[in-house]
Amino acid sequence: DDIETRWQAYWDAHETFRQPGPGDPGFDAAKPGFYALDMFPYPSGAGLHVGHPEGYTATDIVARYKRMRGFNVLHPMGWDAFGLPAEQYAIKTGTHPRVTTDANITTFRRQLKRLGFSYDWAREVDTTDPDYVLWTQWIFLKLYERGLAYESFAPVNWCPALGAVLSNEEVVDGRSEIGGHPVEQRPMRQWMLRITAYADRLLDGLDDLDWPASVKEMQRNWIGRSVGAEVDFRLVGHAEATLRVFTTRPDTLFGATYAVLAPEHPLVATVTTPEQAAAVEGYVAATVRKTERDRMEDRSKTGVWTGAHAVNPVSGEKLPVWIADYVLAGYGTGAIMAVPAHDARDFEFATAFGLPIREVVAGGKTDADGALIEPYTGDGLHVNSDASGRAVPGIAEAGVSLNGLDTAAAKTAVLAYLESNGAGRAQTTTKLRDWLFSRQRYWGEPIPVVHPAAGGAPRPLPASALPVLLPEVESYAPAGTGESPLAAIPEWVEAVDPETGEAVLRETNTMPQWAGSCWYYLRFIDPTNTGAPVDPEKERYWMPVDLYVGGAEHAVLHLLYARFWHKVLFDAGVVSTDEPFRKLVNQGMILGEVEYTAFRYAADEPFGYVSAEHAAESDEEDVAYTDTRDGAELVAVRVPESDVEKRGDGFVLREHPNVRVTSRAHKMSKSRGNVVNPDDIVAEYGADSLRLYEMFMGPLEQV
RNA sequence: GCCGGCGUGGUGGAAUUGGUCAGACACAGCAGACUUAAAAUCUGCCGGGGUACGCCCUGUACGGGUUCGAGUCCCGUCGCCGGCACCA
Numbered sequence: 001d002d003i004e005t006r007w008q009a010y011w012d013a014h015e016t017f018r019q020p021g022p023g024d025p026g027f028d029a030a031k032p033g034f035y036a037l038d039m040f041p042y043p044s045g046a047g048l049h050v051g052h053p054e055g056y057t058a059t060d061i062v063a064r065y066k067r068m069r070g071f072n073v074l075h076p077m078g079w080d081a082f083g084l085p086a087e088q089y090a091i092k093t094g095t096h097p098r099v100t101t102d103a104n105i106t107t108f109r110r111q112l113k114r115l116g117f118s119y120d121w122a123r124e125v126d127t128t129d130p131d132y133v134l135w136t137q138w139i140f141l142k143l144y145e146r147g148l149a150y151e152s153f154a155p156v157n158w159c160p161a162l163g164a165v166l167s168n169e170e171v172v173d174g175r176s177e178i179g180g181h182p183v184e185q186r187p188m189r190q191w192m193l194r195i196t197a198y199a200d201r202l203l204d205g206l207d208d209l210d211w212p213a214s215v216k217e218m219q220r221n222w223i224g225r226s227v228g229a230e231v232d233f234r235l236v237g238h239a240e241a242t243l244r245v246f247t248t249r250p251d252t253l254f255g256a257t258y259a260v261l262a263p264e265h266p267l268v269a270t271v272t273t274p275e276q277a278a279a280v281e282g283y284v285a286a287t288v289r290k291t292e293r294d295r296m297e298d299r300s301k302t303g304v305w306t307g308a309h310a311v312n313p314v315s316g317e318k319l320p321v322w323i324a325d326y327v328l329a330g331y332g333t334g335a336i337m338a339v340p341a342h343d344a345r346d347f348e349f350a351t352a353f354g355l356p357i358r359e360v361v362a363g364g365k366t367d368a369d370g371a372l373i374e375p376y377t378g379d380g381l382h383v384n385s386d387a388s389g390r391a392v393p394g395i396a397e398a399g400v401s402l403n404g405l406d407t408a409a410a411k412t413a414v415l416a417y418l419e420s421n422g423a424g425r426a427q428t429t430t431k432l433r434d435w436l437f438s439r440q441r442y443w444g445e446p447i448p449v450v451h452p453a454a455g456g457a458p459r460p461l462p463a464s465a466l467p468v469l470l471p472e473v474e475s476y477a478p479a480g481t482g483e484s485p486l487a488a489i490p491e492w493v494e495a496v497d498p499e500t501g502e503a504v505l506r507e508t509n510t511m512p513q514w515a516g517s518c519w520y521y522l523r524f525i526d527p528t529n530t531g532a533p534v535d536p537e538k539e540r541y542w543m544p545v546d547l548y549v550g551g552a553e554h555a556v557l558h559l560l561y562a563r564f565w566h567k568v569l570f571d572a573g574v575v576s577t578d579e580p581f582r583k584l585v586n587q588g589m590i591l592g593e594v595e596y597t598a599f600r601y602a603a604d605e606p607f608g609y610v611s612a613e614h615a616a617e618s619d620e621e622d623v624a625y626t627d628t629r630d631g632a633e634l635v636a637v638r639v640p641e642s643d644v645e646k647r648g649d650g651f652v653l654r655e656h657p658n659v660r661v662t663s664r665a666h667k668m669s670k671s672r673g674n675v676v677n678p679d680d681i682v683a684e685y686g687a688d689s690l691r692l693y694e695m696f697m698g699p700l701e702q703v
Numbered sequence: 704g705c706c707g708g709c710g711u712g713g714u715g716g717a718a719u720u721g722g723u724c725a726g727a728c729a730c731a732g733c734a735g736a737c738u739u740a741a742a743a744u745c746u747g748c749c750g751g752g753g754u755a756c757g758c759c760c761u762g763u764a765c766g767g768g769u770u771c772g773a774g775u776c777c778c779g780u781c782g783c784c785g786g787c788a789c790c791a
Binding site: 212213214216217218220221222224226228245246247248249260299301324325326327328330331332335336337338339343344345346348429430431552555556696 | 704706707708715729730784785786787789790791
């Protein structure tokens with residue numbers, strides 16, 4: 001009907017944007033390659049959002065430019081099509097996720113083509129396609145072979161509302177990232193991936209990447225490497241047990257005045273004295289009852305003495321051993337030496353419980369009486385003596401002296417002493433935990449493992465048995481017991497080991513949605529290969545990805561997981577590069593139209609707007625506000641732009657100039673009703689207008 | 704609180720990476736032309752102050768500094784954005 005659709009039809013018919021690779025007919029080996037990649041979308045039922053074309057247009061511009069500059073350009077598109085929405089729709093309606101997914105993909109493909117992107121559609125991939133699932137499972141077997149996939153029975157993040165287990169990355173503030181439901185800890189059998197084995201490489205590899213500083217920083221924080229030492233304390237009266245702590249400041253060992261175990265620490269039961277047993281048990285019970293959210297909200301220091309003493313390995317001094325929930329069971333060794341003079345948390349705790357505070361590093365602030373006001377946590381010179389020149393107790397008995405040494409030298413000296421006495425060693429810790437990789441869902445890749453029916457260790461299926469495909473089921477709802485709906489299908493679960501003929505039970509857990517997106521950029525290079533995930537020659541030509549554009553929300557999830565898998569594949573000789581994405585650019589978010597909000601009395605109160613000085617600051621809807629003057633209940637109401645007038649820095653109601661109006665653009669959402677459908681824009685103004693407009697209004701983010 | 708990033712016109716953003724002229728290219732705005740009028744189109748103006756219209760002074764958040772030379776480098780302050788948050 002117009003020039004755009006006419007040429008789009010021509011491009012389709014003539015495969016104008018077909019890009020052969022090494023070994024393909026028509027490949028021009030003289031040209032250099034350029035790989036311009038978009039984060040492929042989850043094909044949701046809502047169709048394409050106006051946010052999608054922003055990044056896609058940017059890569060398309062670069063792709064077209066590079067083609068004209070004489071590059072072979074790989075510019076593909078596909079579908080990250082496993083995922084919760086299709087499954088939840090299936091639970092509600094009984095429609096098979098395959099049906100929903102196919103319909104959504106058809107819509108997305110049509111919409112993207114209508115926007116005129118120069119994708120090579122012959123390379124389209126769908127993560128739910130059996131040919132694709134095969135290689136995702138094949139990579140899992142590689143992980144397993146390399147000792148990087150294992151079963152765990154540790155407590156996991158269980159979300160009762162979703163009926164599912166979540167990874168650490170999917171839990172935010174003790175609630176599920178999706179839906180904000182409460183999450184609790186519950187022990188369950190799970191599959192884990194040993195991403196921690198790659199922590200150092202994932203951290204160090206960031207240095208050379210051309211990525212936004214903010215994304216690199218987020219990954220660094222997430223991995224959270226800290227360099228320090230483990231120190232072993234003997235326990236008085238327990239020759240068999242050792243209290244092992246982790247510290248980043250071994251140089252402050254002389255300043256330790258007590259030790260703390262996490263309430264969940266296995267030594268708690270061992271060391272607690274009969275006199276203290278009741279208090280300790282009470283405290284542990286109270287801690288277990290607290291949710292992660294409670295712990296975060298209440299930062300006041302609480303704890304109980306166990307009755308035990310630990311021996312400082314450098315001074316021989318006896319330190320009381322406490323339990324307190326400010327020490328986290330899951331980090332380091334779950335136990336610390338407390339140095340209140342040089343750690344803010346220990347200082348708070350020591351102050352609250354009247355424990356001694358001993359300065360060993362110069363630099364602290366004291367009040368008129370010489371008492372420490374706030375802990376000095378920086379580096380500095382070590383002091384062995386008090387103001388009158390007497391050696392500080394503890395240090396006096398020690399075999400080492402740190403007097404006059406700076407922090408770095410003191411660390412070295414303490415470490416050398418500990419190592420020679422077998423009482424400690426240099427140690428690095430990370431916040432990164434292993435990746436919880438199993439989900440109790442239907443719409444995901446089955447984990448290709450079987451369990452002998454007679455009992456015994458699970459074992460991987462041979463590659464020849466792949467793909468393991470999903471069976472038809474009657475109900476897609478999770479069992480609620482922590483088992484996937486697959487567990488309810490005996491015909492599928494009960495199987496025969498293809499190698500031994502033995503009766504086995506299939507693993508009923510499936511992989512998380514991240515699995516498919518961990519390697520899709522490799523499949524684009526060689527989408528129909530039946531012998532390997534990707535042909536090595538083609539991989540060497542195209543990889544690494546030269547430009548990767550997508551939303552900043554993937555800074556630590558997709559981008560960390562994909563780097564991990566890529567490094568494993570590199571070690572396995574499947575790929576030739578250590579990092580998959582050379583340059584990363586974040587696209588911004590496209591917000592809805594600016595909305596104007598004023599405050600009114602709630603329904604029962606006298607009708608009318610509330611003037612500026614009495615209204616609350618925020619403007620979230622569905623929230624009750626209070627009139628700052630008389631305490632009456634207020635509601636935020638949206639007012640049309642025509643009722644609003646600019647006044648000074650802000651806006652006021654035209655009819656009531658004393659009523660302040662806040663103006664703000666919100667994220668587009670169905671509930672807010674401010675969603676703009678790209679189809680409508682294309683129909684009215686054309687694809688080029690939409691593309692140009694988005695490039696104009698929303699620059700790609702540089703940070 | 705800690706970590707990271709960023710502050711250039713009404714707006715999005717340029718400035719060959721320390722080099723001759725900051726504000727390219729656009730959007731918006733203002734004025735003019737065309738039109739009965741409007742839209743579209745075309746022309747001109749468009750950081751601030753001054754101007755005898757030739758130009759002159761000043762200006763890249765603010766205050767210092769390094770340099771022959773600073774939007775760019777260093778120190779400090781303020782502001783904004785993002786992330787983390789009892790991680791020992």
